[in-house]
Amino acid sequence: MISALDIFRIGIGPSSSHTVGPMRIAARFMTDLARAGLLARVARLSVSLQGSLAFTGAGHRTPEAVYLGLLGFKPETTDPEEAEAALKKLLATSALCLQSGQTIAFDPAVDLIFDYETPPKLHPNGMTLLAVDAAGRVLADQTYYSTGGGFIASQRQLETPLENDLVGGGPEGPFAFTSAAQLLDLCQAHGLSVAEVLLACEDIKRDRNETLSALDAIAEAMAACIARGLVQKGILPGGLQVRRRAPDLYEKLTGSPLSNEREALFDWLNVYAMAVNEENAAGGRVVTAPTNGAAGIIPAILRFYLLDAKAPPSTVHTYLLTAAAIGILYKQRASISGAEMGCQGEVGVACSMAAGGLAAVWGGSPSQVANAAEIGMEHNLGLTCDPVGGLVQIPCIERNALAAVKAANAARLALQTDQPARVTLDQVIETMRQTGLDMSSKYKETSLGGLAVNVVEC
Numbered sequence: 001m002i003s004a005l006d007i008f009r010i011g012i013g014p015s016s017s018h019t020v021g022p023m024r025i026a027a028r029f030m031t032d033l034a035r036a037g038l039l040a041r042v043a044r045l046s047v048s049l050q051g052s053l054a055f056t057g058a059g060h061r062t063p064e065a066v067y068l069g070l071l072g073f074k075p076e077t078t079d080p081e082e083a084e085a086a087l088k089k090l091l092a093t094s095a096l097c098l099q100s101g102q103t104i105a106f107d108p109a110v111d112l113i114f115d116y117e118t119p120p121k122l123h124p125n126g127m128t129l130l131a132v133d134a135a136g137r138v139l140a141d142q143t144y145y146s147t148g149g150g151f152i153a154s155q156r157q158l159e160t161p162l163e164n165d166l167v168g169g170g171p172e173g174p175f176a177f178t179s180a181a182q183l184l185d186l187c188q189a190h191g192l193s194v195a196e197v198l199l200a201c202e203d204i205k206r207d208r209n210e211t212l213s214a215l216d217a218i219a220e221a222m223a224a225c226i227a228r229g230l231v232q233k234g235i236l237p238g239g240l241q242v243r244r245r246a247p248d249l250y251e252k253l254t255g256s257p258l259s260n261e262r263e264a265l266f267d268w269l270n271v272y273a274m275a276v277n278e279e280n281a282a283g284g285r286v287v288t289a290p291t292n293g294a295a296g297i298i299p300a301i302l303r304f305y306l307l308d309a310k311a312p313p314s315t316v317h318t319y320l321l322t323a324a325a326i327g328i329l330y331k332q333r334a335s336i337s338g339a340e341m342g343c344q345g346e347v348g349v350a351c352s353m354a355a356g357g358l359a360a361v362w363g364g365s366p367s368q369v370a371n372a373a374e375i376g377m378e379h380n381l382g383l384t385c386d387p388v389g390g391l392v393q394i395p396c397i398e399r400n401a402l403a404a405v406k407a408a409n410a411a412r413l414a415l416q417t418d419q420p421a422r423v424t425l426d427q428v429i430e431t432m433r434q435t436g437l438d439m440s441s442k443y444k445e446t447s448l449g450g451l452a453v454n455v456v457e458c
Helices: 016-035 064-068 080-093 154-161 179-188 194-205 208-229 246-255 261-281 295-307 313-333 347-361 365-379 396-414 425-438 451-457
Strands: 009-012 044-051 095-096 102-107 112-115 125-132 138-148 151-154 285-290
Touching: 009 016, 009 208, 016 064, 016 125, 016 138, 016 151, 044 064, 044 095, 044 102, 064 080, 064 112, 080 095, 125 154, 138 313, 151 154, 151 451, 154 396, 179 194, 179 313, 179 365, 179 425, 194 208, 194 313, 194 347, 194 365, 208 261, 208 295, 246 261, 261 295, 261 396, 295 313, 295 347, 295 396, 313 347, 313 365, 313 425, 347 396, 347 425, 365 396
Parallel strands: 044 112
Antiparallel strands: 009 285, 044 125, 095 102, 125 138, 138 151
């Protein structure tokens, strides 16, 4: 069941779909082998990356994520130093040394395959894992998909027909919703805000205090990521020689007064968003919001308008729950995968979520919240995903900064009127879905077109 705590999950950079997802897939495969009583018989493993995972996997650290997942690491608890030590040992021995003491042959140069020729059947991020015994007999042969935002699915799950082409497992209980129209009807019928409706759905899953504590931890993780990004200087990994800019900009902002409100708005949102995405590009700990590539937008708004203003925890909860409700709609009715929708499905969705959340914090009605979210997406429609060198750096880092400013403006525009919007949130979500399906695969996280080609050629 999709939850606010699924939309916001603590993980590692640089990509939720290419790093976090593959790590979870590899770990799940190993867990399934153990549950089936087959793990002790495994003599060798191989992994095939297909589609976008093959084309941009190296730049997104997909191989390293796969290795760590096979070794039992999980994105939310991975210690960077421990992970690097495990990776070095694997590369030196060509073997997976499991915590149980079992050793399985795995040569990264041979057993990790970048399959550029096989198009994935059900989603652009395909991954096939094979386990054989000492005699070469196949013990398990499974295909999984990394569907964006760290979500993963088996081939069987995606092959199951779903009514109205919606993702299964949305909010539960009497306040469940599968469209923005249903969500707004629930708000009106019960006199609740968007955040309160989603919180009622979360109550079906767990104790309310547990949900609120988890939201506090998410906000703290977002703030901690910004704090790290504001002081960490140097060159980002990957070979593009992209220099971290957030620390220098932060020093300028704290060292001299700003001339006007607009300058303050732009510069502070810029620096906070860039701090997060520079941390993400460096493989640091971030919160998928709803993806890693778009992880800076919601935290930037959170820090500037709420944390810097000493807003109470209840206001932070309202912001995150409202944003999550909007994110769930995109996940259900379309996709949050850059490989499937282009960057409109990542930065566009994050902008929409942040705009709706901020409108709620500013006292907007549920209708105004939906209008803000619609505006945030409408002006990101058609946004391509063409990462230079397959790295989550250019244009990703600056794009988060620009989208954070756009989200704030979308919230302000929505609050200027009480009239129903001409374009509804449901309509813009469906338009994004159709646009993503029509978009050439060159512009959907394959680095085969756009900036990824022209910058290299120049």
